[in-house]
Amino acid sequence: MARKTSRSGLPGSVAILWLRHDLRLSDHRALAAALDEFGLIVPVFVLDESDENRWALGGASRWWLHHSLAALGAALRKRQSELVLRRGDSVSILRDLVRETGAAALFCGETHEPWLRSLTDAVEKAVGVPVHRRRVSTLFDAEAIRTKSGGQYSVYGPFARACRAQPEPEDPLPAPQSIPSPKRMPRSDALDDWGLLPKKPDWSGGFDTMWTPGEAGADKKLKSFLKDRLDGYGASRNVPGDPQGTSMLSPHLHWGEISPNQVWHAAKQAADRKKAKSGWDSFSGELLWHDFSAYLLRYNPEMPEKPLRAAYAKLPWRRDKAGMRAWQQGRTGIPIVDAGMRQLWRHGWMHNRVRMITASFLVKHMLVSWQDGEAWFFDTLVDADLATNAASWQWIGGCGTDSQPFFRVFNPVTQGKTHDPDGRYVRHYVPELKALPDRWLHCPWQAPQSVLGKAGLVLGRDYPKPILDLDRGRDRALDAYRKHVRGAKKGADA
Ligand SMILES: Cc1cc2nc3c(=O)[nH]c(=O)nc-3n(C[C@H](O)[C@H](O)[C@H](O)COP(=O)(O)OP(=O)(O)OC[C@H]3O[C@@H](n4cnc5c(N)ncnc54)[C@H](O)[C@@H]3O)c2cc1C
Structure with missing residues (x-):
């Protein structure tokens, strides 16, 4: 049954609905609460790119946000409402909007991002009307x-x-059937003017096909x-x-x-x-x-920046510019890793199992810090989520409160053979290897020359040779762990 919306709200009274990571109309408890108490609603999204937020939206997130706001705007129009878009400092924008509309309250969803939580506190202090937060995510x-x-x-x-x-x-x-607006809605920016979509070269073709x-x-x-x-x-x-x-x-x-x-x-x-x-x-x-x-x-x-287990701050991470580029571009020479990184670039998303394999390869075999990997994922994932991304990278890095032990190192060849036994995934994203038989698909460097020849493949020309030796990479990681983490912990315990 449709929710009876505007009936109970005080006619003529205005509330602002400040939308953040809650771009929907159904099961929206802040919207429902606003409609219960107020007759007129002003839905607002503020694109706040202040320096306070070190985790500014990545390119893939900006693509998503553009389309999501367009969809939300259309859904609001169907309900006789409008989405007000503003760009800049949230505190002053919301303070001005409260004055301009005569709003008597502001409603928003609760968030878990530290910067958004403190921003909400700052808005609450500045707007001079009650701010009501509801659990939405x-x-x-x-x-x-x-x-x-x-x-x-x-x-x-x-x-x-x-x-x-x-x-x-x-x-x-359920979503409300109508969302009454004040006679004069505040001015809105034009979404297209925000430039959220990629400029040339446009890398988002593979996003449209999937999302x-x-x-x-x-x-x-x-x-x-x-x-x-x-x-x-x-x-x-x-x-x-x-x-x-x-x-x-x-x-x-x-x-x-x-x-x-x-x-x-x-x-x-x-x-x-x-x-x-x-x-x-x-x-x-x-x-x-x-x-x-x-x-x-x-x-x-502090989870996105610092290991939750302090001893892990001592790991001697490597700065490996060329290796990092190979990892980002899916050119490490390790097929399942490359397939995952190419899926990420093409579609802004990667399968969970492969996120674990690619992350483990970076942090352990390459000994590059989990924060570097976290930042790349944050920039390229359409689901880039400060909490889940940080928690997952810390899980892989062994430094979260509940994580996989650092000394458990995923072997990407075994992982590939177990989880992609017929090679469907690797062949899709690494077509250079298409003609290799399943047996060698996850470890082309071990294939006899005759097999490579038959598949028309020259390693180093058609597909990279591995950027590192897996056994040596693993040993280096374990050695670093023994010396810098286990040793540090023992020292701390003594
Ligand atoms: C290194 C690394 C980084 C990650 N970064 C992100 C990120 O930025 N954003 C993100 O949403 N997920 C992240 N994940 C978790 C997970 O990979 C994705 O949530 C999942 O792949 C999404 O696919 P799905 O929606 O088909 O998941 P499904 O398997 O269908 O699961 C349903 C939902 O459960 C949640 N979920 C699933 N797996 C996890 C998990 N391991 N941890 C927390 N929630 C989970 C997601 O919201 C997901 O949509 C990361 C994992 C790793 C290993």
């Missing part, structure tokens, strides 16, 4: 998830159990995943060559075009219908990882 209220002694969880397992012991996430709210930013695109992705894929998700989520093995909802979730509540309830209902318990257990577990990353960032605002 996590399943559970971080404040409610506490250990028995009232502290915070630092390990995923107990965190997830504590979440599952909570009452179910709230039922999603439809906006609420409708998110809903379509969710439905198609739940229709066909939830049952086998536990296994298919580890097969990068299966284009529908995972939901591909991450950018939609990051930009808040769909809420985790909506995904949770829709998946639960589908799982109940299909009796897909194991699919549900794995998939809901991933949604809880999403909550856990936000939770970690909220309580560890």
Whole structure:
């Protein structure tokens, strides 16, 4: 049933809805709260590129944002409203908009990014009207998830159990049918003037083929995943060559075009219908990882910059300009790594299993700092999420509160053979290797000359020779770990 929206709001009274990572109209608790109390709503998005935010939007995120705002603007117009776009300092823009519209309150979603949290505090001080925050991007209220002694969880397992012991996430709210606006809406910038889309050369061709930013695109992705894929998700989520093995909802979730509540309830209902318990257990577990990353960032605002385990700050990271370029361009000579990095460049997204392999290769085999990898992912992912990206890089780097031990090094050849046994993924993104038999596809440098010849492949000409020896890279990483982390810890313990 459609929500009765403007009826209960005080006629003539204005509220501002400040949108950030919640670019949707359905299941939007800040919007619903504003409509409950106020008759007229002014939805605003501010592009704030202040220096305070070291993690300014990357190129891929800017592409997504452009299309997402366009979709949201169209959805608002269908509801007799309009999206007001402004660029600049959020504090002064929102203060001016409150004055101009006579708004009596400002509503926004709660965020976990440290800079956005302090910005919201600064806005609250400046605007002179109450600021109401509502949870819009996590399943559970971080404040409610506490250990028995009232502290915070630092390990995923107990965190997830504590979440599952909570009452179910709230039922999603439908989108309002109309969102009344004041007679004169404030002036808006033109989205095209913001220049969010890439200039020449335009690298976004492969994005268009894969993504439809906006609420409708998110809903379509969710439905198609739940229709066909939830049952086998536990296994298919580890097969990068299966284009529908995972939901591909991450950018939609990051930009808040769909809420985790909506995904949770829709998946639960589908799982109940299909009796897909194991699919549900794995998939809901991933949604809880999403909550856990936000939770970690909220309580560890330094997480994107500093290792959560201090001893890891001592690792002697290498500056390897040429190696870094090869990694970024997918030209390391290690096929599964190159396939992943090319997928990232082409589509702004990479499969989770391959994110782990490429990240481990950089941090361990290449001994390049996880922060360098984190920054590249942040610039190139359409789902670049400060919390999840930082938590995942720290997980790979062994330095998070709950992470894979540093001494466990993914072997990219074994990983490739296990998770891409028929080579579908590598052949798609590294077509130079197409004609190699499966046996050698993940380790072309080991293939006999006759096999390479038959495949028409000369290493170093058609495809790079590996930039490093995997065994030596692994040994160097373990040696650094023994000397600088384990040694440092022992020193600290003594
Ligand atoms: C080095 C590295 C960096 C990463 N950076 C990001 C990032 O910037 N943004 C981002 O959204 N994800 C990131 N991830 C997590 C994960 O790879 C993606 O969320 C996932 O691949 C998205 O695909 P999907 O939507 O098809 O996921 P599905 O498998 O369908 O999972 C559903 C949802 O659960 C959440 N999820 C899944 N896996 C994880 C995970 N490991 N940690 C936290 N949440 C998860 C996502 O919101 C995802 O959309 C990173 C992982 C690694 C190893």
